[in-house]
Amino acid sequence: MLLEKLSNLPGVSGNEKAVREAIIEQLQGHALEWQTDTLGNLLVRKKGSGSGSRRVMLAAHMDEVGLMVTSIEKSGHLKFRPVGGIDSRVLVSKRVRVGDDRIPGVIGSKAIHLQKPEERLKPFELDQLYIDIGARNKDEAEKHVQIGTYVSFDTACTPFGDGCLRGKAFDDRAGCAVLLELLLEKGGPAFDAAFTVQEEVGLRGARVASYTLQPQYALAVEATAAADTPDTEKERSATMLGSGPAISFMDRSIIVNREIFKGLIEAGEKAKIPFQFRRFTGGGTDAGAIALSREGVKAGVVAVPCRYIHSPCSVLKKSDLQHTVSLVRAWLEATA
Amino acid sequence: MKEEEVKELVMELSFAVGISGSEESATAAASRHLERYVTRVWRDRLGNLIAFKEGDKPGEEPFSLALVAHIDEIGAMVTKIEEGGALRFTGVGGIDPRILPGQPVEVHGRTLLKGVVGAKAPHLLSEKERREASKFEDLFIDIGLTKEQAEKQVRIGDLVSFDAPPLAMTAGKNIAGKSLDDRAGVAALVICAAELAAARHRANIYFVASVQEEVGLRGATTAAYGLVPDLAVAIDVTHGEAPGLTPPDVFELGGGPAIAVGPNFHPALTARLEELARDNRFSIQREADTGVPGTDAWVIQVSREGIPAALLSIPLRYMHTTVEMLSLDDLINTGRLLAAFARSLDRPFVEGLACF
Amino acid sequence: MKKFNEVAINKMETLIKELVEAYGPSGEEAAVRELIEEKIKDSVDRTFTDNLGNLFAIREGAAPLLMFSAHMDEIGVIVTHIDDNGFLRIAPIGGVAPHLLVGQRLSFKNGVTGTVYHEKIKALKELDWPKLYLDIGAAGAAAAREHIRIGDMACLHQPFVNLGGRYMAKAMDDRIGCAVLVEAARRLPGSLPQGVCFVFSVQEEVGLRGATTAAYRLEPDYGFAVDVTLVGDTPEAPLMAVSLGQGPAIKVKDRSVLCHPRVRELMIETAEKHKIPYQLEVLERGGTDAGAIHLSREGVPSGAISIPCRYVHSPSEMVDAGDVAHAVELIEKIIMVSWPLPDSGSGA
Known part of the structure; x- marks a missing residue:
């Protein structure tokens, strides 16, 4: 299709x-x-x-709509900003594809166990979120990514329900x-x-x-x-x-x-x-x-x-x- | 241009007054420098300064490059003359009222009037008021005249500029002053024009002080429509690093111009600029711009049938204040990179820009 | 101050009344357009309408070409939903404050009239669009659908009132500008120093x-907007040095334009030469x-003449008859000035 x-x-x-x-x-x-x-x-x-x-x-x-890498941290994590209008609350715990080679990445967050009770009530701010491509450090990340690299969501189009598509x-x-x-x-x-x-x-x-x-x-x-x-x-x-x-x-x-x-x-x-x-x-x-x-x-x-x-x-x-x-x-x- | 000349150039441009909509003096200063290196200089209907230099293009169909930096600066405008002769005012451009109390200013009335931005005396403020930021409606300009005297000198709509001469820092090679946003960019145009004076380039070049x-x-917006260049580079400023600020929001002073990447910029132009910086060992930085209507490149790209655009940004601390600060090295690097870019262009490159 | 011709004022009052009471929310300006075309066609050489619905009324002449623009549209609402009981849900067209609509009467193009009210609220600040509905007195959804479809527009329903030298009505913004241009066109002599196009946008x-599209099509050498402006002469008003009754305002700046200094100065000189009272206007929003x-094509040096108006975007916008008369006079004189040919721009 x-x-x-x-x-x-x-x-x-x-x-x-x-x-x-x-x-x-x-x-x-x-x-x-x-x-x-x-x-x-x-x-x-x-x-x-x-x-x-x-x-x-x-x-x-x-x-x-999608994301763009805006800087690379020493740890190899990628800071990003949205391209187009995205509600940043939907981003945490999602899979993404990074760059034209479409390497996999995930948007992680501080584990709930490590959050104070009052933190749990607040949505994640953009500045608290990072893309993790599994790189060990900045040098390794820079082999795959640079400032300005585009990032897209990674959701395969799937038929479901009564004639519906998810994607x-x-x-x-x-x-x-x-x-x-x-x-x-x-x-x-x-x-x-x-x-x-x-x-x-x-x-x-x-x-x-x-x-x-x-x-x-x-x-x-x-x-x-x-x-x-x-x-x-x-x-x-x-x-x-x-x-x-x-x-x-x-x-x-x-x-x-x-x-x-x-x-x-x-x-x-x-x-x-x-x-x-x-x-x-x-x-x-x-x-x-x-x-x-x-x-x-x-x-x-x-x-x-x-x-x-x-x-x-x-x-x-x-x-x-x-x-x-x-x-x-x-x-x-x-x-x- | 020698470093000392660049320093004088940028200080002269910073000193000139050119609030949005009334840029004549600043344009005249830029024109004096640019006209030495170009074929022809003129101003268009909105007041954009255009300096044209013809390319050397034996037997080739001509194409043109526009290098665009804005000449206008933020300022203020008189909205009302109060009973005691104090002037109420509003901002022209994105001015932060918090920087204004105690700021020396000049009011461009029938004559040039010195003044100072005043506010309610601190000992009259309540505890709550002290904690609040100044707003335009709390401020006024004191020109030391009564209402009757003021009305003879000042009309509603008269402009107010900062009385803030530029400063050459003695520790290091930095310059501080008002309106370096974007006289720094205009200075880069002059440096580029000087570099190209004796060089060969195929492109017809428009240096535009917008x-x-x-x-x-x-x-x-109107310059791009009128000139219809085949490609364009905007030169503006970006935030310089300072305590409490971290990437990606800020850039190193002395680290070279930031080359912007993102939807607003044609990838082939960005790639060419980065390649030239590498080959010529100019230091550069990279700025991810996700699509924010921030610089002249934003409107140039969508003019008519589309104009490929790029953006070079000179790191600048304390933007939109009277003490904006930049590094001379960044400025010189920007001008030289632009000149290298202009020299590198040829017809096949330009034709390739529509082939995706 | 020059005394204004009484007969003309009465005639113009009728024109203003007809214009402000006409139906014309943004996108549905046809009724206003037809009215204006009828009123202006004998004063100009030709008229035509473009794809978006702008009306052009042209007095041919030598270069340069002056463009005067007054907008025909007014604020209003659009129907987004018809519920099972026949109540209509609405969204704003243009800058409409929801609290100004409560209890107001609105009418549709087909004459259907209704009133706006709100769901139960605890405080006035909760009063936002989702809380408002329009009641046209329909007994149910089917009855409502007989007259109204989703996407239909309504505007305020208020009569014109002469308060004795001051006029009050809905849609004074900017039918008063339209009326001023129609009247100025009527008064122009047979021979003009240059071409003029009145655009009703x-x-x-x-x-x-x-x-935007009208200026692109016309390619004028100079542009002038004729519109209303806010005032600072009401109790505890925002700081602004414009008052009702002190003459039309020559604009220096608003959020959309920094008026071209030469255009502005020529207008000021004209007002002073003919002893027409005027004010200078800096509008902060x-x-x-x-x-x-002014941003059309390669740029068009532009200015604006504003009619001071209280309570803009309310059901009772108020202007001063003297300001209106002087605006007509100022525009007439501006058209009779021989405007210089603007810089070629190309530098060639």
Whole structure:
């Protein structure tokens, strides 16, 4: 499965190489044109079979949140900082992969036995956490790692439950998988696909990609938070697993263009594809950067609901992913 | 440039006044030095100083490198004239009000007025107030005039700069003073330009002294859009080591410029800088930057269709105070490394930057 | 002080009333746009709208080109959830303080009106968005869904009031700027020293978004925002030297822009030459369209003219009629100044 393969690859913001190469490998042999830019965005053109006259761009980001080594201690432990928004409370007792050679590491902590009762009540601060790669000292660590080495979570994508997947980086490899499926299928309307970089550090790749491609209409295909979990009131759940793709009306980066918002609803209703609204206005997406490109672009967002986003292990439902492909396809057919 | 010349250069630049949005005097000082080594100098619509030096490129399609350091400094601005003639003010850029009480200042009114930042006398403070940090609203500038006199001299919006001449430390080779953030970077541009005066380089080079960095990287935003360089290096300052601070937050004074790595920086540029430092035996340090909108490189990278960027940071103690301190060795090393980098560039390297 | 023409004031009062009472939260500015287009089209050579919904109204002319921008959008809320009993959950659009909404009436584009209240709370500081809901009087979820969908927006519902020389309304920020520009355009003579474009921008309250793309498209030589500013003349107000009734404010600085010194000085000279009262403004928080315009492309020297306004982002924003009239006059005179061609920038 495409998503499984993509989500297992490391691709922390600024180091999306492995993901980009895996996508390019998929593109080979299909009648597609592509190029990369100086930030590392992968821009793909599908000529399509329709007579579409509008320039439509779909965007999904290749990068994921992760960590970066910021200094190496005498003992060989690695100090680090998060790349992108991570709740540091999720980090302790997790496995990671360090550097392009993906050497294993663990994030350890002071054993509970050694903590005073009052310490046990407090979450671990970033400065108390270290990555341990098993090196005996700084010299040995420096054979594998330097300041600036990227670190990604190490969670293998695993099917479980009723059609669910557990894994890392679904935000936004899920979107990448949707775009790839639409690119690789025969026929369908023409569109540009932007596999963007550095979304998690400020929507940076999309801004440049949109400047280059100059679309008239754009849709960011994302993975978004689902909080349909115990102890969360229904009105604060944002999205729910299994209810189909989530259509955004607004987030911190964009007020979705009303024409696109309505177009997505109509496309879903017409093709009888289940969908839901993303009932939350926080968070930012590539669509925000795209909308403000040059003279302005009509932009929207559709997202696969995903629990425990920005953590080492998120959960999505395969049916939602498939319905997202269908909804985006239906919208493309009506728009392009 | 000789060490003594560099010392005079950085002290002259530190002394010049150029608060964000009104950088003319500081720009003029930088221009006097840069124009000796370049083809042409001009200021753009926002006030960025651009010094252009053409490359030697027989039969080759031209490409350009921008070296960018910001010329503006933090300062203050008058917001109100009080009944007794005292001036209320606010910060321009990230200024820490705690450094202000007792600070000598100059108010740029119709004439240049000397003043001092005053606060409520300590013996009038309650125990609780004494333990609290000074806030802007508790402070004022005393220019020794009555309200009527002050109103003839001062308008709302007039700028206030620190009256803090630079200091050459006698123990060691350090310089202390105001606005070394980022006149140190501008000095590095001049050193680089001097190094390149008699050298061959293929790249067309823009030396850019950017404005309004301290209020949101504004000058670099428009300069990058206007110049469209093929690649760029920003030169700024980073925190120097001092008691109580530990890596990764701080860097050694005298340990050379810190080369930044992270999403903001093109890996090929960083690699080239590190390689050149190694070959030329310039000491350098390495700084991991996880993606923080801190320097001009942040906006340059995403200008138009994207511009590959790198960042060299000169270690600086006590940033955003009037006693910022740097090492002359770091400054000279930075200028020389930049010159080596500029000389190393050729067309194939530039073309390779979009190939991932 | 020059006495203002009484007839014009009444006419303008009607214009202001119509504009402030119109519906137009960020992203839903169509009603305001249509109203303004109708009012301004006879005063300009042409009008058009862009992808984001900005309205451009152009008086053609020689270079340089001046851009004046006032934003059409206002703060509001957006529906995020409809519960089983027909209550709506809401999120803010722009800088809305939750405590200012309690008990207020809000209305939707289709005219549906409701009021905001809160769940049980122990102290006022608990009053945050998750505690608020909007009640449109629907008897249940189905009844609510007949009129309202998730993603629909509502804004404050308040009438315009003339308090006797001072105007009070919702959305004075920045319909008053829109009204000032419409009136200034109406008064301009047949021949101008240079081209002028009046931009009525969208989505200012969520981050100067409309002005960003409008300035890119227009490529003006100078930019001017016309917006409201805060004042320091109310009881125990923050330190700020701007008062109601002392004339429009010429901005020096806010969080988004350091106004270009030459633009600022030319505006001051113009005010002094025509004896128009003015104040100087240093705003410690908040930004305006000038912030976006001056960073467009290679940079645009920009300034801002502000109408002093009390209680900004509340249901009862208050401005002074004299300040409004003088703002119109100042802008008219600024347009009649022959602006120098800016530096080429390229140095070529």
